[in-house]
Amino acid sequence: MTINHSNNTKESACKVTDEICLQDTKLPRVVVIGGGFAGLALVEKLKNKEVQVVLFDKNNFHQFQPLFYQVATSALEPDSIVFPFRKQISGYKNVLFRLAEVEEIQPSLNTVITNKGSVHFDYLVLATGTTTNFFGMDNVESHSLGMKDIRDSLNIRHMMLQNLEEAAITCDDNERDALTNFVIVGGGPAGVEMAGALAEFCKYILPKDYPEYPSSIMNIYLVEANDKLLSTMSDNASTKTLKYLKDLDVKVLFNESVSDYDGSIVTTKRGKTILAKNLIWTAGVKGQFPKGIDEKHVVRGNRLKTNSYLKVEGYENIFAIGDIAALISSDTPKGHPQVAQTAIQQGKYLGDSLLDIIKDKPLKPFEYKDKGSLATVGKRKAVADLGKFKFAGYFAWLLWSIVHLMSISGFRNRLMVGFNWTVSYFTYEKSNRVIIRNFKPITKSLSNEEIS
Numbered sequence: 346m347t348i349n350h351s352n353n354t355k356e357s358a359c360k361v362t363d364e365i366c367l368q369d370t371k372l373p374r375v376v377v378i379g380g381g382f383a384g385l386a387l388v389e390k391l392k393n394k395e396v397q398v399v400l401f402d403k404n405n406f407h408q409f410q411p412l413f414y415q416v417a418t419s420a421l422e423p424d425s426i427v428f429p430f431r432k433q434i435s436g437y438k439n440v441l442f443r444l445a446e447v448e449e450i451q452p453s454l455n456t457v458i459t460n461k462g463s464v465h466f467d468y469l470v471l472a473t474g475t476t477t478n479f480f481g482m483d484n485v486e487s488h489s490l491g492m493k494d495i496r497d498s499l500n501i502r503h504m505m506l507q508n509l510e511e512a513a514i515t516c517d518d519n520e521r522d523a524l525t526n527f528v529i530v531g532g533g534p535a536g537v538e539m540a541g542a543l544a545e546f547c548k549y550i551l552p553k554d555y556p557e558y559p560s561s562i563m564n565i566y567l568v569e570a571n572d573k574l575l576s577t578m579s580d581n582a583s584t585k586t587l588k589y590l591k592d593l594d595v596k597v598l599f600n601e602s603v604s605d606y607d608g609s610i611v612t613t614k615r616g617k618t619i620l621a622k623n624l625i626w627t628a629g630v631k632g633q634f635p636k637g638i639d640e641k642h643v644v645r646g647n648r649l650k651t652n653s654y655l656k657v658e659g660y661e662n663i664f665a666i667g668d669i670a671a672l673i674s675s676d677t678p679k680g681h682p683q684v685a686q687t688a689i690q691q692g693k694y695l696g697d698s699l700l701d702i703i704k705d706k707p708l709k710p711f712e713y714k715d716k717g718s719l720a721t722v723g724k725r726k727a728v729a730d731l732g733k734f735k736f737a738g739y740f741a742w743l744l745w746s747i748v749h750l751m752s753i754s755g756f757r758n759r760l761m762v763g764f765n766w767t768v769s770y771f772t773y774e775k776s777n778r779v780i781i782r783n784f785k786p787i788t789k790s791l792s793n794e795e796i797s
Contacts, residue, residue: 365462370397376466378447383667383688384472390696392437403446417501418542419775425761428754450637471665475630488608489624503784525563526621531628532569534720540567541722544593549773565595570602582728585737589722632669644671653710666691719745
C-alpha cells in the first residue's frame with residue numbers, strides 16, 4: 346500500500362506546488378471521481394471510517410437525473426433537483442471535496458492529474474457515469490440536445506419557450522410548424538417520460554399561454570428503433586405506455602431510426618422526413634472516463650470491464666462503479682443495467698469491500714438485487730414491474746412519485762418538489778415559464794423548395 350506521508354499539518358500550511366492541497370493523513374487515501382448516485386453511495390458508506398476520501402467532480406453539486414425531463418418542461422426549477430456536495434458531506438470528518446476535472450490517470454504512479462493539479466491515491470474509484478451517444482452522427486449531435494446534465498434540461502426548456510414565442514410571431518406556416526414540432530428519439534424511460542410531459546404541456550399549458558393558436562399546432566413525435574417501448578420492461582408495461590402516449594396524442598414511430606438532422610428537418614433511415622426545430626436525443630449513452638486506462642479493458646458502450654469485486658480488469662487498486670462499470674459474466678453478458686439502483690448498490694458494496702481490503706479480510710462478490718422498474722407517462726399514468734407484480738395506472742404513478750421524492754437529496758429539495766407536484770396535481774400549473782438566457786441552436790433557414 347502506498348501512503349502519502351508528510352508533516353503533521355493542516356490544509357492551511359500547504360505549499361504552492363502542482364499538487365492539489367489536501368489535509369495530511371496517515372490513513373489510506375481513496376480518490377473517488379464522480380459524485381453521481383454511485384459515487385455518493387460510496388462516500389456515504391466510507392464516512393467517518395479509517396480512510397481519507399477525496400471526491401472529485403467538475404460540478405459542485407449532485408444532480409438527480411431521473412427528473413431532468415421535469416426541469417426541461419418547466420415542471421420543476423433546477424435548484425430543486427441539485428444538491429451541493431459540501432452540504433452533502435457536512436459532518437463527514439474524513440471526506441474532502443475538490444472542484445476539478447480529472448484529465449488523466451497514471452496507474453503506475455498512483456496519481457490522477459486534474460485541471461487544477463495532481464493527487465496521489467492508494468485506491469481509485471471511477472464513478473464517472475455516461476454521456477449522450479449520438480453514434481457518430483455529427484449533424485445530429487450539432488443540432489439536437491441530449492439530456493444528461495441539468496444544463497441540457499435548461500437548454501431544452503429555453504429552446505422550447507423561445508421557439509414557441511417565435512411561432513407566435515412568424516406568419517410563415519412552414520416555419521411555424523417547424524418551431525412547434527418536437528421529435529424525441531429513444532423509447533426508453535427518459536424518452537417516454539419526456540414525451541408524456543411535453544404532451545401534457547401541450548394539452549394544459551399551451552392553450553392558456555398561447556391562445557392565439559390551437560394546441561393541435563404542437564406535434565410530438567417519439568421515434569423508436571425497435572418494435573416496442575421500454576424494451577427492458579415487460580410487455581404489459583410497453584403496451585400500457587403506448588396506450589397512454591396515444592391518449593395524449595403523441596405520434597409513436599416504431600422501427601425507425603434517425604439518420605440525419607440539419608436543425609430543421611429530421612430524416613430517418615427509411616426515408617421519412619419530419620419538419621421540426623426541436624429534437625431531443627435520449628436514444629443512447631456511452632461511458633466517459635479520463636485517459637490512462639488501457640483500451641483493452643474497455644468494452645461495448647465505452648464501459649470499463651470489471652471483475653466480480655468491481656475491480657477494473659488489469660489493475661489492483663482501481664475500481665469502477667455505476668454506469669461506467671461493466672461486470673461481464675454468464676448471468677450478465679452485457680453488464681448490469683445502467684440505472685440508479687445498480688449504481689447505489691455498487692457504491693454501498695464497494696464501500697464495505699474497500700474497508701475489508703484494508704483490513705485484509707476476504708471479499709464477497711457483488712450481487713445485484715433487482716428491485717423492479719418504474720416509468721411514468723404523465724399525471725396518474727405510470728407502469729411498474731416489481732418482480733411478479735406488474736401493474737399500471739394511478740397506483741403505479743403514486744409509487745413512482747413516492748420513490749422518486751424520497752430519493753432526492755436534502756429535505757428542502759424534497760419539500761420543494763413535493764409542493765410543486767401537489768400544485769400541479771390539482772391545477773396542471775407548472776413553474777414560471779421564463780427565458781432567463783438565450784439558447785442559440787445551430788440551424789439553417791427553411792426554404793419553400795426544401796419543404797415542398
